Amino acid sequence: MKNLQSGSSLADGNHDALQKRLLGKMEFETEKRNFQLASDNRSIIVGIAEHLLPRIFMVYDQSTVNPQFRIRTLQVIDKIIALFDDELLKDFIEPEQFASFIVQILRSKHSSSIDVSLKITRKVMDCSPQAYSVPFIREGVSQLIHDLSEEDTLKAFLGIGKDVDIRDTAFDLDVHEIKEALHFTRMTNPDDHAMRDFYERKLIDLVEQ
Numbered sequence: 622m623k624n625l626q627s628g629s630s631l632a633d634g635n636h637d638a639l640q641k642r643l644l645g646k647m648e649f650e651t652e653k654r655n656f657q658l659a660s661d662n663r664s665i666i667v668g669i670a671e672h673l674l675p676r677i678f679m680v681y682d683q684s685t686v687n688p689q690f691r692i693r694t695l696q697v698i699d700k701i702i703a704l705f706d707d708e709l710l711k712d713f714i715e716p717e718q719f720a721s722f723i724v725q726i727l728r729s730k731h732s733s734s735i736d737v738s739l740k741i742t743r744k745v746m747d748c749s750p751q752a753y754s755v756p757f758i759r760e761g762v763s764q765l766i767h768d769l770s771e772e773d774t775l776k777a778f779l780g781i782g783k784d785v786d787i788r789d790t791a792f793d794l795d796v797h798e799i800k801e802a803l804h805f806t807r808m809t810n811p812d813d814h815a816m817r818d819f820y821e822r823k824l825i826d827l828v829e830q
Contacts, residue, residue, distance in 0.1 A: 666704050670713040674701055678722070695726070695737040702741055707749045714745065716753050720760035727765045739766070 681694040702714070726738040742762065745753050757763050768774045 666709065669701060670705070670709060674698070674713060677701070692731075692733050692737065695734055695741070699737055699741045699744070702744055705748065707752075710745065710749045711752060716756040717760070719745070720753070720756040720762050723757075723762050724760050724765065727762065727769070735769070742766070 677694060677697055681691055681698070702710075705713070723738050723742055726734050729735065742757070746757075
C-alpha cells in the first residue's frame with residue numbers, strides 16, 4: 622500500500638512539475654512574441670544577428686584554449702537564438718551548418734557545452750522543426766541525443782565508471798570532468814604548467830562550493 626501511495630505521490634509531483642514547465646514556456650513565448658512584434662526591438666535583433674552572431678560563432682571556433690570561455694560563448698549564442706522567430710532562424714541559422722556545429726559540440730565530451738547545445742537545439746526545434754529536423758537526422762544530431770539519453774552510453778561516453786551512481790547527489794559531473802581534464806593534461810602535456818594550474822584551481826573552486 623505504501624508503495625502505491627509513494628508511486629502516486631511521485632506521479633503527482635511529476636505532473637505538477639510538467640505543468641509548471643509548460644506554463645513557464647507559454648509565458649516566455651508570449652513575452653518573446655511581444656518583444657519581437659515591437660519594430661524597434663526587431664531591428665535590434667536583426668542588427669545583433671547580422672553583426673554579432675557570425676563573430677560569436679567565429680570566436681567559439683577559435684577558443685580552443687579556455688573551455689570556460691567557450692561555454693560562455695555558447696551561452697551567448699543560446700540567448701540570441703532565444704529571441705529568434707521562424708523567419709529570423711531561416712535568415713541567419715543555416716540548417717546544415719548548424720546541425721554540423723551541434724554535432725561537434727555533442728562529440729566534445731564536455732558536459733557543460735553539451736548541456737548548452739541541447740538547450741539551443743530544443744529552442745531551434747520548438748521554433749522551426751520543419752527546417753531543421755532533416756539536417757539534424759542527416760548529420761547525426763538525433764542519434765547522438767538518443768544515445769546520450771541512455772545511462773550506460775552516457776557513462777561510457779563521458780568516461781564515468783559503470784559502478785558510479787550518477788543519480789547520487791554526492792556525484793558532481795563538473796568535478797569529474799575537471800579531474801579527467803587534469804589527468805589528461807598531466808599525461809599528455811606534463812610541461813604545460815599553466816593549463817595544469819588552471820584545472821587545479823578550478824577543481825579547488827568546485828570542491829569548496
